[in-house]
Amino acid sequence: MFKSIKWLDKAKIRDRLTSLDAGTVLRYVVIVTLFILFVSYRLNVLGGYVIPTYGNTMYHVGIERLTLESGHYPTQELSYNGGFPNFYVPAYRLLIVSQSAFSGIDPMVMSGLMTIALAMAVFGVIYTFSKQLVGASAAVCALFFLTLSPDITIFTIRALPELLGLVMFPLTLFFILKNRTEGPFQFNGYVALSVIAAAVTALTHQITLLVLALVLAVYALTQIKNRSEFLKAIFPLVAAIAVYGLWQVYSLHTLSILGIAQVKYHEGTPVDFFASAFRVGFFDQAGLLVLPFTAIGLVWLERNKVDKRFLLYSWIIASLLLTKNDLLGIDIFMDRFLTFFIESLVVAGGIGAFAVLQFLDARVGRAIERHPET
Amino acid sequence: MVRLTRNLIRISFLVVILLLTATYGMASVRTQSDPWLAPVVTSGELNSTLWIKANTLPTAHFEADIFGGELIMGMTTRIPIVGGDWSNAPDPISNMNASQQIYQASSASEAYALCKQYDLSYVFVPLNRQVFCGFGWISVNATKFENSEYFKLQYSNQDVQIYQVA
Numbered sequence: 001m002f003k004s005i006k007w008l009d010k011a012k013i014r015d016r017l018t019s020l021d022a023g024t025v026l027r028y029v030v031i032v033t034l035f036i037l038f039v040s041y042r043l044n045v046l047g048g049y050v051i052p053t054y055g056n057t058m059y060h061v062g063i064e065r066l067t068l069e070s071g072h073y074p075t076q077e078l079s080y081n082g083g084f085p086n087f088y089v090p091a092y093r094l095l096i097v098s099q100s101a102f103s104g105i106d107p108m109v110m111s112g113l114m115t116i117a118l119a120m121a122v123f124g125v126i127y128t129f130s131k132q133l134v135g136a137s138a139a140v141c142a143l144f145f146l147t148l149s150p151d152i153t154i155f156t157i158r159a160l161p162e163l164l165g166l167v168m169f170p171l172t173l174f175f176i177l178k179n180r181t182e183g184p185f186q187f188n189g190y191v192a193l194s195v196i197a198a199a200v201t202a203l204t205h206q207i208t209l210l211v212l213a214l215v216l217a218v219y220a221l222t223q224i225k226n227r228s229e230f231l232k233a234i235f236p237l238v239a240a241i242a243v244y245g246l247w248q249v250y251s252l253h254t255l256s257i258l259g260i261a262q263v264k265y266h267e268g269t270p271v272d273f274f275a276s277a278f279r280v281g282f283f284d285q286a287g288l289l290v291l292p293f294t295a296i297g298l299v300w301l302e303r304n305k306v307d308k309r310f311l312l313y314s315w316i317i318a319s320l321l322l323t324k325n326d327l328l329g330i331d332i333f334m335d336r337f338l339t340f341f342i343e344s345l346v347v348a349g350g351i352g353a354f355a356v357l358q359f360l361d362a363r364v365g366r367a368i369e370r371h372p373e374t
Numbered sequence: 375m376v377r378l379t380r381n382l383i384r385i386s387f388l389v390v391i392l393l394l395t396a397t398y399g400m401a402s403v404r405t406q407s408d409p410w411l412a413p414v415v416t417s418g419e420l421n422s423t424l425w426i427k428a429n430t431l432p433t434a435h436f437e438a439d440i441f442g443g444e445l446i447m448g449m450t451t452r453i454p455i456v457g458g459d460w461s462n463a464p465d466p467i468s469n470m471n472a473s474q475q476i477y478q479a480s481s482a483s484e485a486y487a488l489c490k491q492y493d494l495s496y497v498f499v500p501l502n503r504q505v506f507c508g509f510g511w512i513s514v515n516a517t518k519f520e521n522s523e524y525f526k527l528q529y530s531n532q533d534v535q536i537y538q539v540a
Contacts, residue, residue: 022384026381030392037395041404047411058445058448059448059457061447079460081463081492084464108448108449260461261462261466284406
């Protein structure tokens, strides 16, 4: 049985290690260094007597504890004096509950542990997506922007469903990206995985679901002449919407979300380039470097006609539209959608940094070849 | 020789980038992110949840601010007047107003009437921090809860007092 698992083959591992070139070794060194920096800061989540409490983290712990104690997911809220149907989707909470039940660790502590684990998963999925789109060097550059992004840091140090969303959403896109079958559409393993990932995303976090749905819709539109690629986007889109619709009918007995407080009271803060009293600053949240490198990355993608680049373009356009939804008069959760926009820029900025490094490396190489004695 | 020189340049460049990332880059990330790691609630408040879990009914309702309420929910599954998900709550703004007024009121009878109106059995009074009921951080006017005609002290430690509504 184990013979079929290639990475357990010791001879192959030895061959791989002995055939590593300097570039590959450097790449691993950078990945490990960035990973240590990324994870070491997130260990602060477990540094206090209680997990960080901003963002309703302990509320989620409450629903998890109630699920563990009662043996079923509650249909009624504990919030705001309780006694009304639960609006929240259950996937993140059930993940914590399952880990708590399995390990016997208190759900509050488990939420902290899973925050670190899911943050690592964000690190992994951004690397995997970028590597699949352009290559390993660009993926390493994306990890650099990920590690230095204040907004991504803020949303990967708190025990929130959005954190699982930050993993599941790019993972869904990865399965579409990885599905490189040419010719007529085939319902293969990658389509099945993208459908499952989309369904889990729908049950993880409503804001993430909106991002996923719009990204997939935009991507489907860009692929309208390519039936196979169009269907690769439509299948997970339909799955996500259907699963969420069924959940909401079960929990709230309606498909409408117009009555919820977030819509009624327009919860959210507008995003501008720089922060002010009533606005979130894009550059404060994203970092100063990512935008110029994104511009370079997009030019590089277009010049090199990278396969499936429209998936990243769709991610950028859809998340930007949602971040600036106040301009469309919607005015809801602009600052929360910003995180997904920044996540897309982390990938695009990584590609831009890779393009710059590739250019510099070629220049240095030519200079050395011209003057080898120096 | 050319290959070695090229690799040395690559290594030097990456070492400089990684050192800058580890020092200036991470310092900037810390400045932005450290406030979000704050526990807000005090250790005494956390300890009080052991008493709440052991001595109150699972259906007990609490006057608390958003952070105290979520701590109570998280550790005990008891029900606070504010905190958690307001999406589908019938009138969350009214709950926020009532919670803030119970903390701010100077009159014990006014606070008591609001507790009765919202079916609250206990009042959670943080002693060493301000409270946030949805409209900004405010100080608690705690002396009124000492009026035993309306409120009975059930538990206290250095950080919190818990009163039962009479």
